[in-house]
Structures are given as C-alpha cells and as structure tokens.
Amino acid sequence: xxxxxxxxxxxxxxxxxxxxxxxxxxxxxxxxxxxxxxxxxxxxxxxxxxxxxxxxxxxxxxxxxxxxxxxxxxxxxxxxxxxxxxxxxxxxxxxxxxxxxxxxxxxxxxxxxxxxxxxxxxxxxxxxxxxxxxxxxxxxxxxxxxxxxxxxxxxxxxxxxxxxxxxxxxxxxxxxxxxxxxxxxxxxxxxxxxxxxxxxxxxxxxxxxxxxxxxxxxxxxxxxxxxxxxxxxxxxxxxxxxxxxxxxxxxxxxxxxxxxxxxxxxxxxxxxxxxxxxxxxxxxxxxxxxxxxxxxxxxxxxxxxxxxxxxxxxxxxxxxxxxxxxxxxxxxxxxxxxxxxxxxxxxxxxxxxxxxxxxxxxxxxxxxxxxxxxxxxxxxxxxxxxxxxxxxxxxxxxxxxxxxxxxxxxxxxxxxxxxxxxxxxxxxxxxxxxxxxxxxxxxxxxxxxxxxxxxxxxxxxxxxxxxxxxxxxxxxxxxxxxxxxxxxxxxxxxxxxxxxxxxxxxxxxxxxxxxxxxxxxxxxxxxxxxxxxxxxxxxxxxxxxxxxxxxxxxxxxxxxxxxxxxxxxxxxxxxxxxxxxxxxxxxxxxxxxxxxxxxxxxxxxxxxxxxxxxxxxxxxxxxxxxxxxxxxxxxxxxxxxxxxxxxxxxxxxxxxxxxxxxxxxxxxxxxxxxxxxxxxxxxxxxxxxxxxxxxxxxxxxxxxxxxxxxxxxxxxxxxxxxxxxxxxxxxxxxxxxxxxxxxxxxxxxxxxxxxxxxxxxxxxxxxxxxxxxxxxxxxxxxxxxxxxxxxxxxxxxxxxxxxxxxxxxxxxxxxxxxxxxxxxxxxxxxxxxxxxxxxxxxxxxxxxxxxxxxxxxxxxxxxx
Amino acid sequence: xxxxxxxxxxxxxxxxxxxxxxxxxxxxxxxxxxxxxxxxxxxxxxxxxxxxxxxxxxxxxxxxxxxxxxxxxxxxxxxxxxxxxxxxxxxxxxxxxxxxxxxxxxxxxxxxxxx
Numbered sequence: 001x002x003x004x005x006x007x008x009x010x011x012x013x014x015x016x017x018x019x020x021x022x023x024x025x026x027x028x029x030x031x032x033x034x035x036x037x038x039x040x041x042x043x044x045x046x047x048x049x050x051x052x053x054x055x056x057x058x059x060x061x062x063x064x065x066x067x068x069x070x071x072x073x074x075x076x077x078x079x080x081x082x083x084x085x086x087x088x089x090x091x092x093x094x095x096x097x098x099x100x101x102x103x104x105x106x107x108x109x110x111x112x113x114x115x116x117x118x119x120x121x122x123x124x125x126x127x128x129x130x131x132x133x134x135x136x137x138x139x140x141x142x143x144x145x146x147x148x149x150x151x152x153x154x155x156x157x158x159x160x161x162x163x164x165x166x167x168x169x170x171x172x173x174x175x176x177x178x179x180x181x182x183x184x185x186x187x188x189x190x191x192x193x194x195x196x197x198x199x200x201x202x203x204x205x206x207x208x209x210x211x212x213x214x215x216x217x218x219x220x221x222x223x224x225x226x227x228x229x230x231x232x233x234x235x236x237x238x239x240x241x242x243x244x245x246x247x248x249x250x251x252x253x254x255x256x257x258x259x260x261x262x263x264x265x266x267x268x269x270x271x272x273x274x275x276x277x278x279x280x281x282x283x284x285x286x287x288x289x290x291x292x293x294x295x296x297x298x299x300x301x302x303x304x305x306x307x308x309x310x311x312x313x314x315x316x317x318x319x320x321x322x323x324x325x326x327x328x329x330x331x332x333x334x335x336x337x338x339x340x341x342x343x344x345x346x347x348x349x350x351x352x353x354x355x356x357x358x359x360x361x362x363x364x365x366x367x368x369x370x371x372x373x374x375x376x377x378x379x380x381x382x383x384x385x386x387x388x389x390x391x392x393x394x395x396x397x398x399x400x401x402x403x404x405x406x407x408x409x410x411x412x413x414x415x416x417x418x419x420x421x422x423x424x425x426x427x428x429x430x431x432x433x434x435x436x437x438x439x440x441x442x443x444x445x446x447x448x449x450x451x452x453x454x455x456x457x458x459x460x461x462x463x464x465x466x467x468x469x470x471x472x473x474x475x476x477x478x479x480x481x482x483x484x485x486x487x488x489x490x491x492x493x494x495x496x497x498x499x500x501x502x503x504x505x506x507x508x509x510x511x512x513x514x515x516x517x518x519x520x521x522x523x524x525x526x527x528x529x530x531x532x533x534x535x536x537x538x539x540x541x542x543x544x545x546x547x548x549x550x551x552x553x554x555x556x557x558x559x560x561x562x563x564x565x566x567x568x569x570x571x572x573x574x575x576x577x578x579x580x581x582x583x584x585x586x587x588x589x590x591x592x593x594x595x596x597x598x599x600x601x602x603x604x605x606x607x608x609x610x611x612x613x614x615x616x617x618x619x620x621x622x623x624x625x626x627x628x629x630x631x632x633x634x635x636x637x638x639x640x641x642x643x644x645x646x647x648x649x650x651x652x653x654x655x656x657x658x659x660x661x662x663x664x665x666x667x668x669x670x671x672x673x674x675x676x677x678x679x680x681x682x683x684x685x686x687x688x689x690x691x692x693x694x695x696x697x698x699x700x701x702x703x704x705x706x707x708x709x710x711x712x713x714x715x716x717x718x719x720x721x722x723x724x725x726x727x728x729x730x731x732x733x734x735x736x737x738x739x740x741x742x743x744x745x746x747x748x749x750x751x752x753x754x755x756x757x758x759x760x761x762x763x764x765x766x767x768x769x770x771x772x773x774x775x776x777x778x779x780x781x782x783x784x785x786x787x788x789x790x791x792x793x794x795x796x797x798x799x800x801x802x803x804x805x806x807x808x809x810x811x812x813x814x815x816x817x818x819x820x821x822x823x824x825x826x827x828x829x830x831x832x833x834x835x836x837x838x839x840x841x842x843x844x845x846x847x848x849x850x851x852x853x854x855x856x857x858x859x860x861x862x863x864x
Numbered sequence: 865x866x867x868x869x870x871x872x873x874x875x876x877x878x879x880x881x882x883x884x885x886x887x888x889x890x891x892x893x894x895x896x897x898x899x900x901x902x903x904x905x906x907x908x909x910x911x912x913x914x915x916x917x918x919x920x921x922x923x924x925x926x927x928x929x930x931x932x933x934x935x936x937x938x939x940x941x942x943x944x945x946x947x948x949x950x951x952x953x954x955x956x957x958x959x960x961x962x963x964x965x966x967x968x969x970x971x972x973x974x975x976x977x978x979x
Contacts, residue, residue, distance in 0.1 A: 020893060020942045023935070024912065027894040051913035059917045 017060050021053050071385070075392035082393050089365065090397060092755075093358050097401025097446060099748065100354035102408025103347045105439040109409055110416055111340050112438075113429040114333050120255045120428065122195040123289075127328040128296060130162070130286040130303065132321045143282035146271045148318070149187055151310055152286070158294045158302040163190040164284030165259050166269070169687050171528040171717045174240040180528050180717040181223070181241060182262045185269035191218075193289045194258060201235050201250025204268050208249075211270035217246035221254035223264040241265065242530045259285065261427075275535070280317050283531075287328060300325050332424050339738045342815060346496055346745045351442070353492045353749050355449040356485040357756045362394065362450060363482050364763035366458030373458055387455045394451030395443070402443035409435060419737075457481065482763075483792075486756045487800040493749035494804025494837055495811050500746035501829040502812060502822055503739040509821030510732070516664030516673060517567050517604040519728055521558075522691055523698035524566060525721035527709060529686030541683045543713075545616065548597065548682065550712045551692055556701055558693040561600035564684035566691075566724065569731045570668035576647040577677065579633065589633050589647070591625075591675040592667055597682030601661055603693045611640040611659030614680030622680040623655035629675035630660045644677065652679065669728060670735075670820045691724065698723045735818070750837065753800075754844040757793050761845050765789065765852030772852055773860035782853040789849030790842065797841040801834055808833075878910065878918050880961060883946060883954040886928060892941040893919060919944060927953050 025046050032042030047053065083090040118124040130152070131142035144152075144164060153162040164187040171178040188209040191197065198218060208216040217239060219227075228234035239246045246267060257263065269283075270276070276283075290299050303323040311319035366373070376386055409431060416429045527547065533540045544562060551560035565571040577589040598616040601608055601624075614622060623644050630639045645654025658680075663673035682688070694701045699722075706718050765772075772785055812824040822829065885891065885899045896919070897910050922928040927950030935941040946954070 016942070019940070021916070023892065023939060023941045024894045024897075026939070049912070051911055056913050056916055059913070060920050062917075 014057070014061070017057050021050075021056060025050060025053065071388070072392075075389045076396065078389060079393040079396045083396065086365070089361065093361065093397045094401045094404065096354045096358060096752065096755075097398055097443075098404035098408065100347075100351040100405070101398075101402045101439055101442045101446065102405030102412075103745070104344075104351045104442055105402075105405055105409040105435055106412030107340070107343050107347045108438050109413055109431065109435045110423075110426075110429050111344050112434060114423065114425045115337050115340055117428070119329050119332065119425075123292075124195075124329065125327065126160075126290045126292070126294075127193070128288055128290060128299065128325045129328050129331050130288055131324045131326075132282075132307075133324045134317075134320050142285075142324075144284045144286045145279050145281050146187065146269065146273075146276040146283055147279055148310070149284050149286055150271045152288075152303060152306055152323075153189070155306045155309065156299075156302050158291055158299040160289045160291055161189045161193050162286060162288040163187045163193040164286040165190065165266075166283045166285065166531075167259060167263065168530050169526065169528050169719065170241050170530055171715060172239055172241050173715060174238070178528075178715055178717045180719040181264040182260075183217075183241065183265040183267060184259055184263045186266050187269060187271060187284060187286075190266070193287055194256075195289070196253065196256050198250030199253040200232060201248070203250065209268045209270060211273040213268075213270070215244050215246045216249045216268065217241075218250045218252055218266040219248055220252050220256070220264050220266075224251045239265070242532070255428075258287075279314055288325075296325060296327065336423060336734065338817070339734055342499075342738060342818070343741055345814075346499070346742055349492050349496055350745050350749055350752075351446070352449075353489050353752050355446055356489050356492075357752045357759075358394075358397075358446075358450040359453050360482050360485040360489075360756050361759055362454040363457060363485070364759065366390065366454045369458065377459075383459045386459050390455040390458060391447060391451045394455075395447040398443035398446045398450070399440070401446075402439045405442075406431070406436060406439055409439065453481070453485075482760050483796050486753070486760050487796045487803070489749075489753040489756045490797055490800025490837065490841065491804040491807060493746070493753040494801055494833055495807045496742070496746040496749045497833045497837070498805070498808040498812060498829060499815055500739070500743040501833055502815065502819055502824065502826060503735075503742055505822045505826060505829055506819045507736065507739055510670055510735075513665065513669060513821075515568055515669055516662055517606050517666075519568060519724045521694050521696075521698055522603065522724040523694055523701055523705060523721065524692075524724050524727060525690055525705070525718050526687045527690065527713065527718055528716045531686055533686045537683065540686060541681075544597070544683045544688065547690070547709060547712055548599065550708050551690070551705065552599070554701075554704060554708050556695050556704065558695060559599045559603045560690065560692045561603040562597040562682050562684075562688040562690050563600060564595040564688055565666070566689050566727050567604055567664065567666045568669050568724075568728050570671070572667050572674075574674075575652075575677075577644055578647045580643050587633075591629055591677045593652070593677050593679065594666060595679045595681045595684035595688075596624075597688075598680065600678070600691070603691050604664070605693075606664050607662040609660045609662055610638070611657075613659055613661070614678070615658075621653070621655045622658045624659045624661055624678040624680065625657055626661055626673065626676040626678075627663045628673055629677060632675050655679065669732065738818070750840060753837075754840055757797070757841050758844045758848055761789055761793055761848035762851070764792075765848050768852065769855050769860050772855045773857040776855060777857040777861065785853035786849045789852050790845050793845030793849070794838075794842060797838060801837055804837075805830060805834070877961075878914060879922060880954065880957040881908070881910075882915075882918055882922060882944075883927060883950055883957070886944050887946050887951070887954055890931075890933070890943040890945040892935060892943050894941075896944070922950070926950075 025043075028046035028049060029039070029042045032045050033039060035042075037045060050056065119127070121127065130144070132144050132148065133142065143166070149162060149164050153159070156162070165184045168183045168185060170181055170183050172181045173179075188204075188206075191203045197203065199221065201218070204216055204218070205213075207213040219234070219239075224230060224234055228237070234248055234251065237248050239248060244267075246265075252266070288299070290296075300323065303325065307318065307321060307323050311321070373386060377383075413429050413431050416423060416426050419426055529540075533543075548560045548562065551557055565573070573593045574590055575593045577591055579589065596614060598614045600606075601613045609627060611624075614624060625639060625644070633639075634642075639657045639660060642657050643654055644657050646652055661678070663676075665671060665673055666676060667674055692698070692701065692705060702721050706721065709716070709718050775785065776782065808830070809825070816824050881900055882896060885896050885903070888899075891899065893912075893916060897912065897915055900908055900910050919928065919930075923930050923944070927947055928944045929947045929950075930942055930944050932940055933943045
C-alpha cells in the first residue's frame, strides 16, 4: 500500500515522536541500570525490549497519516477508475460542463471587468459627472460654461475638487503630412480630480493653467508610442497643433483614456481667458471628485444650493439652470450594462440546464450501479462515505470541465478585445485569478447541483436491500425525479428560446423598416478643425462650403453635404420652438433640431414634399421641417413662409420655413421619425460630418476624396472615413451581437433538453426491456409500445413548455426595452417556440422509443 | 503470577486498559506500560510496539488528550490524559467487557461441569 505522509508539519511531528520514544528508552535503560546491568548493556536491553524504535516510529507515522487525505485519495482513484470505465459518458459530461462553465466564465469575465470592477482610478467611486440642466426649456445641452465650473469648484462644500474637459479634433503639422490628433482641453485640476499622475514628466503647473502662460501639453501613451516610439526624449520635444507650439511636459499611463481612448493630447483650457467669460457658453463635461464619505445625493443637494445662489447673482442664464450628477462609471458603461446582465442571466440559465441534464444522466448511471452500491453498503461502508465517493466522481468531472471552460473563457477574452470599439473597457477584460476562482466555484456549485440528487437517491437505505432482489422482479419503476429534471430543462430552454425569438423578430422588423433616406453609396468623413474657428463664423462657413464645392466637382461624386449628426446614428437634440412669435402656453412645440448644409436632402435622397431644400447661405435664416412636424404643429395649413425659432433665447436665431421634406429615421433606425427641424447651415461646428454620395462603391472613392481635400486644405487632415452603412451597422452592433449570442445559448439549451429526453427514454427503455418483452409476449403491438414511450416524453415536454411559457411571461419583460416592433407577448414567437420544442422533443424521443419497442421477447425473457 | 509473555491481548482490550490506567491520572507512555504491568500483578507486559500506536490512535480519536510536561525526574515527557469522550468510551467498553467475560465464564463453567 502506498504510504501517505502527512504533508503538514511532517518534520515537527517526527521530532516529537523521537522525543517521546527517547524518553521511554531512557527510562527503560535507567530501570535496567538499577537492576544492576551496565550502562551500555542496559541501553541495549532497553532497545531490544522496545522492539526497534524505527519500526515503532513508522507505525506511529501511519497512525497520523491523515485519514481524510487517505479517503480523498481513495475516492479520487475510484473516481478515475469509474470515469475510465465509461469514457463516453464522462466525455459527454465534461464537454457539456466545459461549454456551460466556459460560457459562464467568459461572460462573467466581461461583467467583472466592465460592470463590477471600479474604473482604473484611485477611489474611482468618488468620481461623478456633473451636468447643468435647463429644465424649463428642455434644452438638451448638458455642457457647462467655464466660469460656472470655476464657481461650482469654489463655492461647494462636498467636493475635493471639480474639473472638466472638451475635445477638439486637430491637425498636428510638425511631421511631413498633417496628422489628425484628438485633443482634450481640460479645466484646471484635471489630473488631481482623476487621481492619476503622468507616467513620465509632470502635471501642468499653475502658470500653464493660466491664460497667456506657457503652452504645455500631456501626451497619451499611444501617441507617445506612435510618434516617438516610446522615447523618453519626447519630453523635450515640441508639437505644432493648429496655431500652437506646445511643449510636451508629460506622458500619461496607458490605461488613462479620459474622455475616450482616442485622445492623443491634453492641454489646459485657461478659465481666465477673455473668450471664456460668457455664462451662456457651454463647453465642459464636468467631472468632480467627491469628498471621502460624501454620497451622490449630498453632493447634488450641495451643488443645487450653490446653483441657486448663482441664480440669484446672475438671473440670466443661471436662474434657469439646475444641476444633475451621475457616477462617472455609469456614463462609461451605462449602455452595455443591461446587455451584459441579459447575457449573464442567459448563460447562467444554460449552466443550470446543463446541470439538470447531467443530473439526469447521472441518475440513470447510479441506478445502473445499484448493485455495486449495495455491495459496498453490505461491506459496511457508511452512507456518507458512499455519497462522498459519488460526489468525488462528479467533482472530478466538473473540475475537468471547468479547466476546459477556462480555455474557452481565455479565447472569449480575446474575442472581447476585438469588440473594443463597441464595448467600453473591453481592454480591461483579462483572464485573471478572479475568473479562475469563479470558474472553480462554478465547478463546485455544479458538483452540488448535479451530484447531490443522484447521490442521495443512489444511497437510499432501501437500496441496501436490493442485493436481495434479482432484477427479474424489476418492473417499470416510475422515475418522477428524472422526468422532473427533464421538464425543468425544457422549461428553461423555452424561456431562453422565447427571449431569443423576440429579439430575432425585432431584428427582422428592424430590417424591414424603410429609413426614409438611402444610406447606400454614401461616404462619410470629417476634416480637422478647432473650436477657436467659431470666433469667425463667416470664414468657417466659407471654408466648409469651399470643401463641399471641391467635392461636388470630383468625378464619380453625385453630391456632397455636411451634417452635425449622421442620419440614422442614434442622437437627439430636442428643443422647444415657437412659431411666428406666437407662443401658446398650452401647446408645446418640441422637435429634434438638426443642422444640415445645402445638398443634404439630395445626398440622402430625402424627398422635398413642398417648397425648397436648403440653399447655399452663410446664415441660419432658412429652416426646413419634416412632414411629422408640419402635420403635428400646422394641422392642415401650409407651413411655408412662417417664422420658426427656439422658444427661449438660444444661440440659434429664428428662421423662415422654406420647405417640407419627407419623414426619415434620422434619430436612429429603431426610432420612429420625430418632428424634426433642419437648420440650413453648413458649419454647425468646426468639424461637421461630411456626406458624399458616390456613383459607385463609396469605399472606392476614399482616396480621390482624401486627395481632393488635401489639395484644398493642405494643413488639415481627413479622418473617420467610412461608408455610412458601416456607421449604421456599428450603431446596431450591440443589438445584433446580443441577439446572436442569445440565439446561440437558446439553441444549446434546446440541444441539451433533447439530450435529456433522449437519454432518459433510452435508459428507461433499457431497464424496462423485460417488462416490454413480457407485454409483447402477451400480445401488445410494437407500435403501442412505441406510442407509450413517445407519449411519456411528450407529456413531460408539454408540461415543461407550459411552465416555460409562464416563466417567459415574466422574464421577457426584462428585455422589453431592447425590442422593436414586437410586444413581449408576441403570439407568433410563443407559438413558434412551442412548435419547435414539441417537434424537436418528439424527434428526440422517437429513436429510443423505437429501440425499446424492438425488443425480442424470447431473448429478453430468457436472460438471467 | 507469572508474566504472560507475548500475550495477544484481545483486539480492543489494550485500548480499554490504556483508558482505564490513564483515568487514574495523567501519565506518559513509559508510566502507562509500567502501571499496566504493576496493576496486572506482572501478568500483562505490553509490547511498546503496540502501546505507542494505540496511544496515538486514541489521541487521534479524541479519547486521550496529550500534553508535553515535566516528568517526576525533571525530564520533558508526553503526558496522556483522559478526555470527556474518553471517559464515556471507557464506561462503554468496560460494560461490554464485563458482559463478555461473564458470558465466557458461563460457557467455560458449563464445559467444566460437563467435563
């Protein structure tokens, strides 16, 4: 027998044994000496009497060998033997668990990195984003004026400090070609609020944060690698960005991606600049670090008090404004949280199904082993010992499964990285010890879920008596427990399937939608510009119009236009309007406000229903409305010629309605067209989206377009060039991804449920062979037997279906917000799911039923 | 009485004897073997090769509690002491032994009468 040394404190124990034995020997020797023997002889006699100290020691060691470890080793060995004996069952179980635990760990790794873990800043939960909110005028603009930011920072009592940022897309011109760089202009104290120090170099000095101070810039790790190949000498270099020559003072660490991962540079935006003093200018997205222990509601109350004091001091515009705040993490991951939870819920259901499936398989297995178990009982094994052995078998399988699952999860983590454009924080998803522990916990839970039931069932006391029975007396035992498990599998599979079905139906509805514009053959891009250009609007408009003219004259281009927002990519800028100076207080006129240039409606092929499209002008005096707007707010009259403007003072002046265009899903393909007001204005910002309608494939025109812009504006760079269709695909990417994944999970669930039905019927067919043989011998027809088996499967399927549908009614409400054009009670989906399940389940039960009915009575009855 | 050399104690009997001896007070291994010999009027001479494994087994089962202490001659020795469970176990085993001995005596007595 292999000797198991106790691995713990083995040497300490040995030493204690030595001391104990030595004492005894000494005492014996002393007694012998007292009897008159010499010291040496006394010692020799003592050793002889003791019977060999080394031998005794070895015996003692064996006493101390941990019984627990011994038992474990034994169980493991017998588990391995068992697994080797039924390789196909073991492989099936391991594979099912690998998929179940793997998928679960993979989604958990994404959940953990994106939703559960704090952002990678010190005390990240203290960081909040603060908005100003113009409740009265429903102004959707949440950006904050630099003066107000400084007021908030000075007057509050619950923040450590407050800072903010806005971004510019600019050209850096110190290289041979102008390169587009994304620059974040930050309010003072920015890095202090984020709690991050530069990897190299230093933060901005107070001097650099003042107007007229030295021009300093921090560069991102990626920009450092790209431009300077990670050379620390970069700190002594200068960057020429638009009209500035910045000294590089520091390099930020690689994980620092605020406001986004594309940002290349951070430069101070001095609050004391003369152009930063207007209270109605809105620039900054504001981030504050709360004091330790402060809660979101406390800081909100504090800021609102501050704002009401400001309102008293500066009635316009501060009196109109209230403050809102949200945890920074919420703004980063908010959107995908629901999708991830949905996926996590689905994979957990899948794992549960896998567990009940395996439990059913193992139940059949333990029933097969009744004989073996009863022999062990009669040899004196305790129920606990046998249960432990059965659980060890399952645990061995589960650990093997979870190890394979970890490989799956590691692959999934790589796949998640590829999605980093769509999934925030995707680069933080890694296979770390948390995931390993999680998947081991999965294995343990699975062991309990799958193994406990068969183990308890298999070791029931009366089984001990089964040794006395011969299998001859075994007539159709009912297997309610096993069928219940199969029913549960079907129930869960139905729930997943209805969820997937609804999402699929909603995608189908979406694909049928006609957006009202034609996104094919449209190329989009942007040209770098700076907010500073807005100081001279006339020149800016001329510059952009010159670009458009140059594009229109390019062969292969049908038309070109600019737009502040891309059509069909979700965005909403809702404003309240008034018509003809007349403001009926009972009638709110709300509409999405979009800025488009001359040529936009032709480029997007949105039909002009009445009046004219946008003309080429340098002011915002012309307005076009869509049909929804005309129908809703003008009733039957002709809107053309009426004056339309924002209900309250705004930087947008009033204009004259020149035309009515068809409704288009500008605000997102999954949103019905809203009443929309188009301002005819080609330069809503310094880098509007340029839309080019091409005759052929839009991607093929990319080089020609890039060259033409470079001819017109050699100092600027073109970026973000891609077909409009790709933008739209990206916008619906999350929707499609979660639909595909959920469908995949639901498919696996149905497959598992089928395996459950198949396995259970197959097993029943085997143990009821004798009964079936008897029946056949007594004159039953094979097809009656077949019908009985199929019907048994069908009954469970029907019950599982019914339970699953009821569960779906509740569960599908969770995805209500993700649906388009289908209700959560969509009868078509439900009917389809039931049909599919019944069909598939019946198919799965046909083969085992047929096999069971094909018994040869004579052969079976002769057995034993 | 003459000592029974190499007497094979009935299985489980040695455990009971140890528990009994230790019940009189904490004792080290050497002391236990001496005490068993004395108390049995030199009849039972426990082999050390079985004494120590038995001691450790009883300790592991929780019937004995071991502690290092100073022996009567001032040396460090491992002392065994009866635990609460050990006390109960001793009672059980003694009762079983009584019944068994009585039964054996009855059989042997009857056999003697017949013979």
